[in-house]
Amino acid sequence: MEVNEKLVQQLADLARLEFSEQETTEIKGDLQRMITFVEKLNELDTTNVKPLLHMTADGNALRADKVVPSVTREEGLKNAPAASDQYFKVPKVIKK
Numbered sequence: 001m002e003v004n005e006k007l008v009q010q011l012a013d014l015a016r017l018e019f020s021e022q023e024t025t026e027i028k029g030d031l032q033r034m035i036t037f038v039e040k041l042n043e044l045d046t047t048n049v050k051p052l053l054h055m056t057a058d059g060n061a062l063r064a065d066k067v068v069p070s071v072t073r074e075e076g077l078k079n080a081p082a083a084s085d086q087y088f089k090v091p092k093v094i095k096k
Contacts, residue, residue, distance in 0.1 A: 001039070003032040 082089035
């Protein structure tokens with residue numbers, strides 16, 4: 001693939017960047033080197049290589065779910081400024 005000024009300008013427009021002539025020349029060279037490197041990788045035979053799904057063999061370290069004592073509904077509603085027997089009462093915020 002050939003990197004030209006039109007491609008660099010197109011990428012700059014997509015990224016909402018502006019480059020001077022010198023920067024455009026430098027970026028064009030950098031992009032060409034990157035594309036050449038990727039094309040070189042395409043020459044490798046990867047027929048028997050399995051896809052890499054995870055970087056390490058480590059799994060998720062999950063803790064076991066345990067039921068622990070918590071605040072009862074009555075204790076939670078005891079200090080509420082306004083509550084019914086089951087819920088907190090809050091001011092209406094949506095007007096119709």
